[in-house]
Amino acid sequence: MKIARIEVYSVTLPYAGGTYRLSGGRSFTAFAAVFTRVMTECGLEGWGESTPFGSTYIAAHAGGVKAGLAELAPALIGMDPRHHDRIYDAMDAALVGHAHAKTPLDVACWDIAGKAAGLPVCDLLGGRVPGAVPLISSIGSDDPQAMRENVASHRELGFLGHSVKVGSAEAEGGPMLDAERVQACLADRRPGEWFLVDANGGMSPEQALRFLALLPKGLDFTFEAPCASWRETLSLRKRCHVPLLLDELVQSDADIAQAVASDACDGVGLKISKQGGLTPTRRQRDMARAAGLVMSVQDTTGSDIAFAAVLHMAQSTPRHVLRCALDTRSMVSLTTAAFDAPVQGGGAQAPAIPGLGVMPDMSIMGAPIAIYEDTP
Numbered sequence: 293m294k295i296a297r298i299e300v301y302s303v304t305l306p307y308a309g310g311t312y313r314l315s316g317g318r319s320f321t322a323f324a325a326v327f328t329r330v331m332t333e334c335g336l337e338g339w340g341e342s343t344p345f346g347s348t349y350i351a352a353h354a355g356g357v358k359a360g361l362a363e364l365a366p367a368l369i370g371m372d373p374r375h376h377d378r379i380y381d382a383m384d385a386a387l388v389g390h391a392h393a394k395t396p397l398d399v400a401c402w403d404i405a406g407k408a409a410g411l412p413v414c415d416l417l418g419g420r421v422p423g424a425v426p427l428i429s430s431i432g433s434d435d436p437q438a439m440r441e442n443v444a445s446h447r448e449l450g451f452l453g454h455s456v457k458v459g460s461a462e463a464e465g466g467p468m469l470d471a472e473r474v475q476a477c478l479a480d481r482r483p484g485e486w487f488l489v490d491a492n493g494g495m496s497p498e499q500a501l502r503f504l505a506l507l508p509k510g511l512d513f514t515f516e517a518p519c520a521s522w523r524e525t526l527s528l529r530k531r532c533h534v535p536l537l538l539d540e541l542v543q544s545d546a547d548i549a550q551a552v553a554s555d556a557c558d559g560v561g562l563k564i565s566k567q568g569g570l571t572p573t574r575r576q577r578d579m580a581r582a583a584g585l586v587m588s589v590q591d592t593t594g595s596d597i598a599f600a601a602v603l604h605m606a607q608s609t610p611r612h613v614l615r616c617a618l619d620t621r622s623m624v625s626l627t628t629a630a631f632d633a634p635v636q637g638g639g640a641q642a643p644a645i646p647g648l649g650v651m652p653d654m655s656i657m658g659a660p661i662a663i664y665e666d667t668p
C-alpha cells in the first residue's frame with residue numbers, strides 16, 4: 293500500500309464559550325484548524341487534524357502546521373502508511389521538531405491502518421479497554437462563583453473530572469483570587485470526583501507557594517503545570533506538598549525521560565498534537581505508565597477529528613493510569629466530521645468501526661489549500 297496524494301484543509305473553529313481565558317492574560321475566541329486527507333493508490337484514505345491553542349500556548353501555530361506540511365508531505369508520497377515508525381523517521385528526516393505539523397499526517401496514517409486491518413484505531417494502539425472513557429471539564433478562569441456553577445453544570449452531565457484554570461495576574465487578585473477560585477470549585481466536591489488545578493505554566497514558584505499556603509488543608513486536587521520552566525518546576529517540587537502533573541513542559545520522549553529521571557511529577561498531560569501524533573503519544577504513554585505516572589489524554593483544542601484521536605488513545609489506556617480525556621468538541625461550536633461517540637454520563641466510547649470512525653463534512657472543509665502528489 294502506498295500514499296499517492298495528500299490534501300490540506302484549513303477551517304476556523306469558533307470557541308464555544310465566547311472568550312476562553314488562561315494565565316498571563318491570554319484569551320482566545322477562535323482556533324485555526326488544519327486537516328490532512330492522506331489518500332492511497334488502493335483507494336483507502338485517512339484524516340488527521342492539528343489545531344494549536346492559538347500561537348501563545350506552546351511553540352506551535354496554525355501557520356506553522358501549514359508551512360511544516362509543505363516540508364513533510366512530499367517525503368511521505370510512495371510510503372506505506374501502516375509503517376508508523378518509518379513514516380515518523382521520514383518526517384523527522386525532512387523537518388526537525390514541529391510536532392504539531394507532523395500530527396495530522398501521523399493520525400491520518402493510523403486511520404488508514406485501521407481501515408486496512410478492519411479494526412478501530414484503539415485496537416491497534418493496544419486494544420480496547422471496555423467501558424466509557426471518563427471525560428474532563430475545562431473550567432476557564434472567571435469569577436469564583438461562576439466557576440463553581442460551571443463545575444456544577446458539568447457535574448449534572450455526569451463529569452467526574454474537572455480542570456480548573458488558575459494563574460491570575462497580581463493586579464487582578466493573584467494567588468488570593470486563585471485560592472478563592474479553587475475553594476469555590478471544590479466546595480461541592482462529590483466522592484469519585486478528580487480535580488486538576490491548571491496554571492498552564494503561568495506562576496513563578498513564589499506565586500505557586502503563596503497560592504498553596506492560602507488553601508485550607510484537606511483539599512483533594514492535583515496541581516498541573518504550575519511553572520513555565522524545568523528549573524522553576526523542580527524548585528517548587530522540592531517545597532510543595534501536593535501532587536504535580538506536567539503538561540506544556542512535556543512534549544517529547546526526552547521530556548518524559550527527564551520528568552522521570554528528575555522525579556519532577558506524579559502525572560503527565562498528553563496532548564496528541566503537542567506530542568506529535570498517535571505514534572509518539574503511544575510511546576510516551578507507555579513510558580509514563582512504566583514509571584507509575586497517571587495521565588490525562590487531551591489535545592490543544594480541536595474538533596471532531598482531533599477528539600477521535602484522543603478517544604482512541606484513551607480507550608486503549610489502562611484505567612488505573614488514565615485519569616480522563618478531554619472532549620475537544622465541547623470547546624468549539626463547529627462540527628467538522630460525523631463521529632459516533634456521544635457523551636453519556638460524563639464519558640464516551642470510541643466507535644467499533646475500522647479506523648478513527650470519522651466522516652468529514654466536505655461542505656465545512658471547503659477546497660484544499662494545498663495538494664501534494666507524485667508528479668510523473
Ligand SMILES: [Mg+2]
Pocket residue numbers: 490492516517539540561
Ligand atoms: Mg494543562
